[in-house]
Amino acid sequence: MQIAYYPGCSLHASSELYDIQCKKVFRQLGIELKEIEDWNCCGATSASKTDDFLSVALPARNLGIADASGLSEMLIPCSSCYNRTLVTQKILYEDPELKNKINIELSKKVEGKIRISSILDILVSKADSGEIAEKLIKKLEGLKPACYYGCLLTRFPGDIKISDNIENPQGMETVCKALGAEPIDWSYKTDCCGASAAVNDTDTSLFLMSKIIKDALEREANCFVTTCPMCQINMDAYQDQVCECYGIQKKLPVFFITELLGIAMGFTPQGMQLDRHFVDSLGLLKELKLI
Amino acid sequence: MSSSVLQFEPELSQPLIQEVMSRSGQNLLACYQCRRCAAGCPVGDETGVTPDRLIRMIILGEREEALNNLLVWKCVACYTCGTRCPNNIQTARINETLKQISKEAHIEPLLPKVSAFHDVFLRLTSHFGRVNELVFIGLYEMRNAKRELKHGGGWKAVADEMKNHAKLGISMMKKKRMHFQLNRVKRLSEIKRLFKKAKDEAGG
Known part of the structure; x- marks a missing residue:
């Protein structure tokens, strides 16, 4: 089965490992990810904060390209890209005048027919159908992840309905349980890591991350797992600094969900590029005899 | 807020509230100050001004304060306030609009x-x-x-x-x-x- 795929800027730069992992893991699940041609940046939150027209027009161009691909579904692994694209699709559906205005400028017009899926939409259905269980080489016994959703996977700046619970989502837990891991119950799963504030308002971001890390440690998680490249790089690259500022003694590896799937499916740590983490992730996996 | 005595000049506050409402698409007048947004705001402690306060400033027509407060600039656009608001008011969208207005008016941003x-x-x-x-x-x-x-x-x-x-x-x-x-x-x-x-x- 083939589905369209929008990687977004992060997955072609600092989170390239997530791009590689997504393709590998999905192939193993019988899904070929077909990257849409000539995609552009979705504008992320920067467009919304600067120009309302662009915040819709930029994702709209990608939607036009995706509609023209002839495929019926598109995976967007990055939470920010997923959020912006889904919101745009809804705005354009409700505002045909704006849609026409944007379509005039596009070589591939938005039709609004492609279904936008987050990585959890697809993985949860594969967990429920038992297809993930079929592909398992080993169970992730002893792994106690704090499933970290962040903001943009469940909350939208508009009335968008999702299948999971907004305040206490369970999708990532469902997938982790299918892999034999024991996700912990905790209170900060949908709290904000600060996103771009890590760069432009660092103290605020460090404070927000400290609360998330402290709660995960108190609940005895031994790692984080996330689906968002911004959450991953913030919690991973800044964890040293957070721990130093807030006197936190222990560090927790921050896995992409695809890394846990990959390890359970028998991919090597090299194949999953686990050496590209800031907080060591190999030690824990070795200790638990998972690699 | 600029003064200790509450001052409200409807004719002065109209233009600001109309502009913010039409640009952000948010119905600020539906706010009944329940403060669920304030309770959930991750930067509220730092900013002093919480989403409910910001909405009230705009309703009172306090243009300068509405454009120059830490919430507008520290808002991390996590959308918690909006998803918890019983009247679906997305203050994160209001903050985006205020940033745009502030830029158009060439006001030096607080951050x-x-x-x-x-x-x-x-x-x-x-x-x-x-x-x-x-x-x-x-x-x-x-x-x-x-x-x-x-x-x-x-x-x-x-x-x-x-x-x-x-x-x-x-x-x-x-x-x-x-x-x-x-x-x-x-x-x-x-x-x-x-x-x-x-x-x-x-x-x-």
Whole structure:
């Protein structure tokens, strides 16, 4: 089965490992990810904060390209890209005048027919159908992840309905349980890591991350797992600094969900590029005899 | 708030509230100050002004305060306030609108780095169609350095900022998370047209 795929800027730069992992893991699940041609940046939150027209027009161009691909579904692994694209699709559906205005400028017009899926939409259905269980080489016994959703996977700046619970989502837990891991119950799963504030308002971001890390440690998680490249790089690259500022003694590896799937499916740590983490992730996996 | 006595001049407050409501698409008048937004705001403790306070400022027509408070600039756009609001008011959208109004009015932002971040992000998108992180950080730091030198932060402030990012940059390089290749869109003319239209829309 083939589905369209929008990687977004992060997955072609600092989170390239997530791009590689997504393709590998999905192939193993019988899904070929077909990257849409000539995609552009979705504008992320920067467009919304600067120009309302662009915040819709930029994702709209990608939607036009995706509609023209002839495929019926598109995976967007990055939470920010997923959020912006889904919101745009809804705005354009409700505002045909704006849609026409944007379509005039596009070589591939938005039709609004492609279904936008987050990585959890697809993985949860594969967990429920038992297809993930079929592909398992080993169970992730002893792994106690704090499933970290962040903001943009469940909350939208508009009335968008999702299948999971907004305040206490369970999708990532469902997938982790299918892999034999024991996700912990905790209170900060949908709290904000600060996103771009890590760069432009660092103290605020460090404070927000400290609360998330402290709660995960108190609940005895031994790692984080996330689906968002911004959450991953913030919690991973800044964890040293957070721990130093807030006197936190222990560090927790921050896995992409695809890394846990990959390890359970028998991919090597090299194949999953686990050496590209800031907080060591190999030690824990070795200790638990998972690699 | 500007004074201890509550002052309300309907004719003065009308233009601001109308502008914010129409641009943000949020019905501010539906706010009945239940403060669920304030309870959930991750930066509320730091900013002092919480979403409910901001809405009240706008309703009272306190333009200057509404455009110059920490919430507008520290809002992390997590959308918690909006999803918890019983009347579906997205204060994060209101903050976005206020940032835009503030920029159009050439008001110096309370957190200039936040404003520089988003400006540079969009500028790069207009040039390449995609955001290249390395070029992005370079331009963003140049913008910050220029401002520090102009407004008296001096070379020390510039050096401190650079040192922080250089440290992160080095560890990103070590972890092969730094990307040197320049990504760009092929049909850039389409991107340029969208940016031109955005400018026309704003002008009109």
